[in-house]
Amino acid sequence: MLELALSGSKRYYGWITALLAVIGVGFGFYLWQFSSGLWITGLSRDVSWGFYIANFTFLVGVAAGGVMVVLPYYLHDYKAFGRITILGEFLAIASLVMCLLFVLVDLGQPMRILNVWLYPTLNSVLFWDTLVLNGYLFLNIVIGWNVLEAERNNTHYPLWVKPLIYISIPFAVSIHTVTAWLYCGLPGRGFWLTAILAPRFLSSAFAAGPALLILLCLIIRRVTKFDPGREQIQSLSKIVAYAICLNVFFLLCEVFVVFYSQIPEHMDHMKYLFVGLHGHGILVPWMWTSVALMVIAIILLVNPMTRKNETVLAVACLCVFFGTWIDKGLGMISGGFVPSPLHHVNEYVPTIPEIIITLGVYATGFLVLTALFKMAISVKEEVSA
Amino acid sequence: MENSRRTFLKIAGISALGLSTKPVYDAFAVSGEHGEKRETAVVPQKGALTAKRWAMVIDTTKFESAKDLEPIIEACHKIHNVPVFENKRHEIKWIWEEEFGHAFPDLENEHINDRIKSLPFLVLCNHCEDAPCVRACPTQATFKQEDGIVAMDFHRCIGCRFCMAACPYGSRSFNFRDPRPFIKETNKKFPTRMRGVVEKCNFCSELLAEGKQPACVEASNGALVFGDLEDPESEVRKLLKSNYTIRRKSALGTGPAIYYIV
Numbered sequence: 096m097l098e099l100a101l102s103g104s105k106r107y108y109g110w111i112t113a114l115l116a117v118i119g120v121g122f123g124f125y126l127w128q129f130s131s132g133l134w135i136t137g138l139s140r141d142v143s144w145g146f147y148i149a150n151f152t153f154l155v156g157v158a159a160g161g162v163m164v165v166l167p168y169y170l171h172d173y174k175a176f177g178r179i180t181i182l183g184e185f186l187a188i189a190s191l192v193m194c195l196l197f198v199l200v201d202l203g204q205p206m207r208i209l210n211v212w213l214y215p216t217l218n219s220v221l222f223w224d225t226l227v228l229n230g231y232l233f234l235n236i237v238i239g240w241n242v243l244e245a246e247r248n249n250t251h252y253p254l255w256v257k258p259l260i261y262i263s264i265p266f267a268v269s270i271h272t273v274t275a276w277l278y279c280g281l282p283g284r285g286f287w288l289t290a291i292l293a294p295r296f297l298s299s300a301f302a303a304g305p306a307l308l309i310l311l312c313l314i315i316r317r318v319t320k321f322d323p324g325r326e327q328i329q330s331l332s333k334i335v336a337y338a339i340c341l342n343v344f345f346l347l348c349e350v351f352v353v354f355y356s357q358i359p360e361h362m363d364h365m366k367y368l369f370v371g372l373h374g375h376g377i378l379v380p381w382m383w384t385s386v387a388l389m390v391i392a393i394i395l396l397v398n399p400m401t402r403k404n405e406t407v408l409a410v411a412c413l414c415v416f417f418g419t420w421i422d423k424g425l426g427m428i429s430g431g432f433v434p435s436p437l438h439h440v441n442e443y444v445p446t447i448p449e450i451i452i453t454l455g456v457y458a459t460g461f462l463v464l465t466a467l468f469k470m471a472i473s474v475k476e477e478v479s480a
Numbered sequence: 481m482e483n484s485r486r487t488f489l490k491i492a493g494i495s496a497l498g499l500s501t502k503p504v505y506d507a508f509a510v511s512g513e514h515g516e517k518r519e520t521a522v523v524p525q526k527g528a529l530t531a532k533r534w535a536m537v538i539d540t541t542k543f544e545s546a547k548d549l550e551p552i553i554e555a556c557h558k559i560h561n562v563p564v565f566e567n568k569r570h571e572i573k574w575i576w577e578e579e580f581g582h583a584f585p586d587l588e589n590e591h592i593n594d595r596i597k598s599l600p601f602l603v604l605c606n607h608c609e610d611a612p613c614v615r616a617c618p619t620q621a622t623f624k625q626e627d628g629i630v631a632m633d634f635h636r637c638i639g640c641r642f643c644m645a646a647c648p649y650g651s652r653s654f655n656f657r658d659p660r661p662f663i664k665e666t667n668k669k670f671p672t673r674m675r676g677v678v679e680k681c682n683f684c685s686e687l688l689a690e691g692k693q694p695a696c697v698e699a700s701n702g703a704l705v706f707g708d709l710e711d712p713e714s715e716v717r718k719l720l721k722s723n724y725t726i727r728r729k730s731a732l733g734t735g736p737a738i739y740y741i742v
């Protein structure tokens with residue numbers, strides 16, 4: 096089926112070339128980082144994780160969000176989603192590729208990455224995270240490939256794939272739960288030390304993932320002969336509506352607990368993010384933008400009149416995507432490191448090389464996504480022709 | 481790198497020689513009951529100092545100003561090849577000074593007496609009894625020794641910095657760049673590090689193996705006392721018995737091995 100990804104229109108090749116160019120530039124900057132160290136990033140002794148790990152965390156969510164099309168179709172026999180489950184699975188694959196690349200570019204000694212499996216350490220959450228992420232990636236590749244091939248050959252996918260599909264559902268939940276546990280089990284970090292972190296991660300995942308899928312469906316309808324379907328998009332939009340409401344509700348729960356209890360170790364991070372702390376507040380405008388975007392998204396998604404208009408829906412999905420990206424990709428990680436456990440306020444801002452490497456990873460993910468979607472849609476066009 | 485590895489191997493070789501002449505060393509035994517505890521990072525020589533659980537008491541009443549702390553910090557950083565970076569973000573610190581409110585944020589008090597308010601406090605790795613960094617490390621590059629020291633294997637560390645997020649005391653530093661050009665005077669008896677790995681205080685394991693006290697203790701004029709917490713006759717235990725001491729963030733349950741007399 097891979098050959099399907101190799102033939103396309105001029106526009107298709109143009110897009111691929113553009114992505115390869117971004118990857119090339121990103122890779123060049125990564126070689127610089129690889130040979131001289133992470134000092135070219137904005138990271139510091141106090142803020143030791145930044146943009147790479149934040150984007151990793153966000154994309155684990157996007158990957159987990161794919162389950163929102165798989166679950167209704169396979170568990171509830173919601174037939175309409177049968178048309179787009181493959182898109183959800185392939186989006187998960189592309190997101191996981193980005194996740195693993197973000198972990199890799201964040202390592203100080205990437206050549207030693209296999210030490211994680213050479214010296215398996217059961218008490219380290221990071222060890223478990225590598226297992227579930229790779230496991231979920233493997234499951235999606237096997238399932239997606241077999242189901243698509245069966246569709247192409249007009250047969251039913253092999254029976255042994257079915258149990259894998261069922262396993263993939265809790266696996267999707269596990270990848271984001273374990274990723275949240277990386278943070279929320281650390282004793283000195285009051286911002287993350289909350290049992291609601293994993294639920295919060297999941298709610299933003301189930302909002303951001305399907306929101307991106309809706310946007311991709313709208314693009315696919317415009318640039319290909321395949322129509323993912325109005326009903327499918329509307330059903331997804333209801334999932335996004337519920338998830339984004341839950342996400343904002345969970346955020347309000349956090350806000351209540353930290354500001355009513357007034358425990359400085361928990362409250363100061365939230366203060367830093369939303370009003371600034373000791374004169375430092377570089378993220379304040381970003382965080383309020385995030386809240387505004389999520390609130391606008393709720394208004395547009397909960398109201399059936401606006402939700403049913405696909406142009407407005409696209410705007411709402413953009414709001415969800417960027418609102419949750421700011422929340423997780425900017426606030427969640429550096430917010431946990433500022434103030435430091437010794438109560439110093441040292442802020443973090445990603446550097447240009449760091450942003451270029453990040454864009455390179457995103458471009459790689461989009462390249463994988465483009466190739467996989469091209470395959471899936473070519474098969475669908477073939478079958479309907 | 482060549483050079484430092486060779487010197488490290490040399491030390492290991494000499495140590496092994498010492499071991500073969502008198503092969504009875506408690507510290508070398510791998511414990512069966514504590515799964516996560518490993519043998520010591522440095523092979524102990526004849527006359528090595530050993531303990532069931534190393535601990536330190538810092539008598540802050542013996543300090544008056546930052547000047548008193550400087551030689552202590554200097555002694556440690558010099559012997560351990562700690563580089564000096566101009567950029568604060570990339571700083572490597574094994575032992576350094578903090579104001580009371582930063583060393584003990586949970587004990588800060590607006591009306592605290594003048595001496596404590598103006599006195600700088602020495603902070604370093606607490607060699608926690610239940611160390612969050614050891615729990616977090618995915619490769620066991622940081623591990624708990626038999627004698628309570630939280631040690632680092634610089635050659636196994638993948639530089640994921642999970643330990644830095646896990647440490648509630650900010651005791652860990654990451655080599656954002658190659659430290660070697662920034663070391664003023666290299667001590668050939670201790671390995672230099674490479675970029676991309678985490679490091680921290682090792683309670684001078686390499687000196688204990690030679691039967692010497694830690695460098696900071698030696699340089700402290702008796703203000704820092706080092707000894708076996710499980711030995712009721714040790715000087716550390718005597719000091720703890722006769723003085724009121726505090727530990728950093730004791731509410732977190734990590735069990736720091738550094739005690740402060742205030």
